[in-house]
Amino acid sequence: MLNIVLFGPPGAGKGTQAQRMMDATGLPQVSTGDMLRAAVKAQSDVGLEAKNYMDAGALVPDQVIIDLIKDRMKEDDAKGGVMFDGFPRTVPQAEALAEIVDVSIVLAIDVPDERIVERICGRFSCGNCGAVYHDSFNPLPETGCTCGAFSEKRRADDTEQTVVARLDAYHQQTAPLADFYQASGLLHRIDGDRDIDLITADMLNALN
Ligand code: ADP
Ligand code: ADP
Numbered sequence: 001m002l003n004i005v006l007f008g009p010p011g012a013g014k015g016t017q018a019q020r021m022m023d024a025t026g027l028p029q030v031s032t033g034d035m036l037r038a039a040v041k042a043q044s045d046v047g048l049e050a051k052n053y054m055d056a057g058a059l060v061p062d063q064v065i066i067d068l069i070k071d072r073m074k075e076d077d078a079k080g081g082v083m084f085d086g087f088p089r090t091v092p093q094a095e096a097l098a099e100i101v102d103v104s105i106v107l108a109i110d111v112p113d114e115r116i117v118e119r120i121c122g123r124f125s126c127g128n129c130g131a132v133y134h135d136s137f138n139p140l141p142e143t144g145c146t147c148g149a150f151s152e153k154r155r156a157d158d159t160e161q162t163v164v165a166r167l168d169a170y171h172q173q174t175a176p177l178a179d180f181y182q183a184s185g186l187l188h189r190i191d192g193d194r195d196i197d198l199i200t201a202d203m204l205n206a207l208n
Helices: 014-025 032-042 045-056 062-072 091-100 113-121 160-174 177-183 196-206
Strands: 004-007 029-031 083-085 105-110 123-126 132-134 187-191
Touching (some): 004 014, 014 029, 032 083, 105 196, 113 123, 113 160
Parallel strands (some): 004 083, 004 105, 029 083
Antiparallel strands (some): 123 132
């Protein structure tokens, strides 16, 4: 059983790679960002609590996230392993995860800060299936999304102003996790400043 952690700054390509690796590995993508956005849309208690943090580009409190993950990991499709995307993001989250599953490998996607703004400000997703695109680097084909739709959805927090706060949160609270996983021999670094397909190939190689 494989439990993969996709690690990296906002805009590193975690979601893009998770979508590509889903077919190859058969593992579901568990994205805390997607779960939180669904909670905000549904105006659930979790959503109401998380919204202000997300709008400000700050991390949502650990206990909210840990409770979400505990519930998610009880679902049937998680029993054979998952790909965590955007979780854990703090040392307490990583410690909580270790109590729930054995992490098999941490794939850390390295992308320099100066690339992050252009990646995030050009990001959009298919409003129908959620596939991730980019205005310049991964545009919607003229024939539309692979699912057949033509609708583009942009995130409220994908602005230049919020990216600065999100990168700050990454460096202060999330980057130290690399040492945590390095110490347990689980960290595998991948150069994320390259063609999307080359990165996917490296990631799949790292699993063998
Ligand atoms: P994350 O999940 O880490 O926040 P995404 O997968 O959403 O990152 O990618 C952020 C943006 O950058 C998206 O618009 C995506 O299309 C684009 N992108 C992802 N990987 C690459 C890459 N290797 N080169 C150029 N652009 C990329
Ligand atoms: P990105 O990878 O582009 O930063 P995500 O979709 O992973 O975006 O996260 C969006 C927002 O949701 C974050 O800025 C943060 O407010 C919140 N969030 C997502 N995952 C976590 C987490 N594991 N811990 C704390 N906050 C989180």
